[in-house]
Structures are given as C-alpha cells and as structure tokens.
Amino acid sequence: MDIVIYPDPRLRKKNAPVTTFDKSLATNVREMFDAMYATSGVGLAAPQVGLNIRLLVYNPSGKSDLPNEEVVLCNPKMVYKSKETESGEEGCLSFPEVNGQVIRPLKVKIEAQNLEGEAFELELEDWDARIFQHELDHLDGILFIDRMTPASKNQVKPVLEDLVHDYKQALADS
Numbered sequence: 001m002d003i004v005i006y007p008d009p010r011l012r013k014k015n016a017p018v019t020t021f022d023k024s025l026a027t028n029v030r031e032m033f034d035a036m037y038a039t040s041g042v043g044l045a046a047p048q049v050g051l052n053i054r055l056l057v058y059n060p061s062g063k064s065d066l067p068n069e070e071v072v073l074c075n076p077k078m079v080y081k082s083k084e085t086e087s088g089e090e091g092c093l094s095f096p097e098v099n100g101q102v103i104r105p106l107k108v109k110i111e112a113q114n115l116e117g118e119a120f121e122l123e124l125e126d127w128d129a130r131i132f133q134h135e136l137d138h139l140d141g142i143l144f145i146d147r148m149t150p151a152s153k154n155q156v157k158p159v160l161e162d163l164v165h166d167y168k169q170a171l172a173d174s
C-alpha cells in the first residue's frame with residue numbers, strides 16, 4: 001500500500017461513506033496501519049492510500065507495539081468542537097519534509113462506526129483531537145496546508161513547489 005503524495009488529485013477527491021463492513025475493509029485498515037508505522041506517522045486517512053472512502057486510522061503513540069492505542073473510525077462526524085483553540089506543529093505523510101503550525105479546536109466530540117459498523121462516540125482533546133481533526137479534514141479533501149498559519153505557509157512554499165515539480169516530472173516520465 002503506497003502513500004499518495006501531494007499534489008496527487010486523489011487527495012482532493014470526494015470520499016464515499018463506508019457501507020460494507022467486511023473482511024476486505026478490515027484488511028485495508030490493517031494495511032493502512034502498516035503503511036503508517038512504516039513511514040513513522042501517527043494517523044492516516046483512506047484517500048492517502050488511494051481509497052476514496054470515509055475511513056481513517058490513527059495511533060497517538062505512533063508505535064506498532066502499542067496496538068491498544070489504535071483507533072479506527074468509519075464515517076466519522078465531529079458533533080462538537082470547543083471554542084478554545086491551540087496552535088500546534090503538524091506534519092502529513094502526503095507531504096514529505098513539510099511541517100507547519102495549525103490552529104485547531106482543543107476538544108472535540110465524535111460520532112463514528114467501528115469495523116463492525118457499530119456506532120460509538122468519542123471525546124478527544126489536545127494531541128488526539130489534533131490528529132483526529134487533521135485526518136477528518138482529509139475525508140473532506142482539506143489538507144493541512146489549507147489551514148496553516150500564514151507564516152508557516154510562507155515557510156513551506158518552496159518545498160511545496162518542489163513536490164509539484166516532482167509530481168509533474170513523474171507524470172511526464174510515466
């Protein structure tokens with residue numbers, strides 16, 4: 001399972017709800033976690049592996065030997081976000097070498113379904129809330145560069161231009 005790199009248009013596509021909670025969904029989730037750990041990530045959304053469905057996974061520890069911390073969310077919805085916000089540094093597996101400050105609500109409440117299709121609720125804050133919001137954005141085609149502070153956006157501009165250049169080059173070569 002390869003990670004889709006910016007500016008691949010699959011990162012901006014519409015993502016369909018998960019409707020079938022079967023073995024192949026579970027297999028995809030396992031492969032997403034493997035791809036995430038292999039690239040030292042803490043979260044991954046399905047469109048980042050070329051699956052345009054409303055599915056995301058994360059592990060706030062980023063450690064494959066802490067599987068109890070793995071979270072799988074199918075069709076997640078943010079039903080509450082705090083007025084209180086916090087600025088924090090983010091990276092994204094679809095943006096190698098890019099980091100920047102993003103301001104996000106500190107606390108969120110979520111409704112989602114698990115791998116069996118059962119509905120559940122989750123309350124998150126701080127780091128976990130940040131990871132979730134970053135991944136949820138992916139399901140709506142929103143990327144963290146869209147939300148970066150102007151100073152960070154300015155800083156990462158040359159690297160983004162390099163990524164666009166590499167993408168066009170790869171297309172031309174293929």
Ligand code: CO
Pocket residue numbers: 091092093094134135138144
């Ligand atoms: Co990301």
